[in-house]
Amino acid sequence: MSVSTTVAPSYAEVTEVRTGRVAMMRDFLAAVTSDELSGTRRNPHDPERQETVLPCLHVILGEEWEHHRFAVRDLDALEARHGA
Secondary structure (H helix, E strand, O other): OOOOOOOOOHHHHHHHHHHHHHHHHHHHHHOOOOOHOOOEEEEEOEEEEEEEHHHHHHHHHHHHHHHHHHHHHHHHHHHOOOHH
């Protein structure tokens, strides 16, 4: 699946991709070492600058937390609105 597609993906397609990404993160977190976390990678927004893996991981986990927080908030609002 590409981010530049003009066709909206189906719910099943989105769920399949999401499940794969969650599995990738779970596998990575289960096996990552301190040495790997301190390793450097090229910053995609500034190729001359190096980043360690740990802050990159913090960004991913922070984004995941915020998505979860907004989803729960929105579900709570929907349930309140519909008296569930």
